Amino acid sequence: MASWLQIPKNSPFSLANIPFGIISARSASRAVAIAIGDYALNLNTFASSGGFAQLPEIQPHLSVFGQPTLNAFAALGRPVHRQVREYIQNVFRVDTPFPQVLKENAPLQKDALVPLSEVTNHVPMQIGDYTDFYAGLNHAYNVGVLFRGPDNALQPNYKHLPVAYHSRASSVVTSGTPIHRPNGQILANPTATPKVPAFSPCKRLDIELELAAFVSTPNDLGHPVSINNAEDHIFGVVLMNDWSARDIQAWEYVPLGPFNAKNFATTITPWVVLLDALEPFRSAGLEPGDRDSLLPYLREKRAANVYDIPLEVELTNEGGKSSVIAKSNAKNLLYSFPQMLAHHTITGCNMNPGDLLGSGTISGTEPGTQGSILEQTNGKNPIKLADGSERIFLEDGDTVVLRGMAGTEGNYVGFGDCVGKILPAIKLDI
Template identity: 60%
Template sequence: MHAKAEVEMFSGTKSWLSISPESHFSLANIPFGIISTPTNSKPRPAVAIGDHALDLSLFAQNNGFSAAPGIEADIQIFSDETLNAFAAKGQSFHREVRMYLQAIFTDDTPHPTILKTNEKLKSEALIALKDVQTHLPMEIGDYTDFFAGKNHAFNVGTLFRGPENALNSNYLHLPVAYHGRASSVVVSGTSLKRPWGQTLSDPKAEPKVPNFTPCKRLDIELELGMFVCKGNALGEQIDVKSASRYIFGYVLMNDWSARDIQMWEYVPLGPFNAKNFGTTISAWVVLADALAPFVTKGMENFTPLHTYLQQDDVNNALDIALEIDITTSKGNTTTISRSNAKHLVWSWPQMLAHHTVSGCPMRPGDLLGSGTISGTEFQTQGSLLELSQGGKIPLKLEGAEERRFLEDGDVVTIRGWSGKGAGLVGFVN
């Protein structure tokens, strides 16, 4: 209730800083990231608000947190090159910092001399977003990608096994996942090379002799990512009922996939080179508190679950509108899919509980992916594999272009936001 009241208050509150009513970085949001600038190449923490970034390092060094003694004592974390130390302070500290910064930016701020009327600090610490370089927000120790999008799992399973056997027998009993490659997680805007690997030109031919070629079926996967802020010791389990307290915040994610390489290599141990050449995340971490007002009911799972996965609250998903654009090398941009983050059958607390049920230790900065988020209607699917029905039917793009899978020079843009009006909470402006 507190979080909902808070976002309603700030969605109707004016700021002395000019913020477009269409901005996803509204006063109700305040996402955190890592930036550098032409005049200061050192990466450091910042928050995004409207079309600006507030340099938290400079803000802290110039007594920006002087009116908040509880924050002032830990301002050294705003000089770090990642958000890991900030994340590790826990949700109550994240909440205190975010609410303080919201108050700093309100038109009737109780602390006007800190930034509103401090022209020197305002001109130096408030930087246009177009003038900042964003970096990975966290040092990622481990990355695990789940498969929680039931519609995607069913669609892909149907393509290869038919609708009767689309979902594997374990799918609704536990959150399926694979361990990804943390070193190839990159921030939005990073170009990726088409991967090479072993593929079969004719999967039905015998004997099966693979070729070594560039990927010909390069795909996207529309996902949400979650950063962990709190760890557990080796051998300990995270209880599903308290797991939400381990969540730092969320990012958009594209788990790039080489489908033809994946088909040959995934048996018997699952994805490997088909997934490790790149995973893209958005630059700004939207805190758990900022999205708390948009908790909603997820997909129902009628399968009896073991106690460690049972949740009391059915409202365990996030209502986040999602869109995918493809811009071709000819400059044509087409929105190819619209989905929603609520299309997940497993919640983030359930993913954390299952990940640690063996005693696996989580650490601040660990990244979890949701798996591809697809709806049930036409053009709500989160991958080209689904949208083109396995490459059989090309997507019609603007400018009379077509795509079954990605071509060299294509740019993929993913957007996500919650709310409406002046209280939008999103990931990219």
């Protein structure tokens, strides 16, 4: 697909993508936008100027584009998202059937097309609840080996259900927000007896490379979402860094799971990529042959239930030297987002528009494919960076960038950068 708008060939936001987000720019208040090439199209401005005149179905809903979150747009449901995305693709095609809408409308281009460099992005949805799954089989295995050895690496439940925990919604931030190293309780000497914790900045600060899906349409309390309908309850996907304080986690997590180790920040990309845009990249997940042994409420019709999206983790030190420290792929998941949603709601749990489902850390099986630093270093075997320095965990001043992009040059469907810089722990007067 070619556009009359100049779109760099390596842009994650090709005409094949059209992801949705929330921007503010030029002193205007927050509004819904899409990203295309190096620009955001402000859909509130676009709608106010009659940009959607050729799409009658959206006319009753134009107010959603002036909202400060995507919740109202998402709640309209997948058929509407599909119409709007395809309409916008048609508007931007080189052979657009509606040249008068934008291609030959210089004043509206000037008003509504804003360079991404001038845009402030915001967390795209008001997140009611954020659930983090553990569907990255290789990650679960790698971490299990570190804690329990290879024979008992995976718990008995792992291949029967997508393990998950509720996580913290309030501290989900958008790409670019700096992250203060958290303070907390750690064991200075984990093998000493009795175990006595110290108050300290986290010394084992880590990343987790994940995808995360936003819920669009809700289900009522007591009424599960069927695996066959689950995909239509998902609005789209972002890239996510679930920052993790491994030393705080190791001390606090028995018996109820991680808490303070995760609640200080989670970074997501600001542009939500619709499932329709990912559709061409469907792929079989891990061990599709085992799916027949799943309980029926988790069985999907298609084996190709995850997506082939190359992912990478880049670490840049305070001096500005960058190193790619891991390359992975989103197909390294044992469970799909529809399976996660079906499992989450099988008890009758109600989901709302804006609820966020993290995939869990996405690791490959080979060295250099792990989505967390812990898996690479085990806290002792350093990663060598391009500048000759080493990392066992993150240091103050480090900037981590996650990237994920499917497809081929000129037609990439990607998330954009998921960026966070580590600032020193805040000194507390206690």
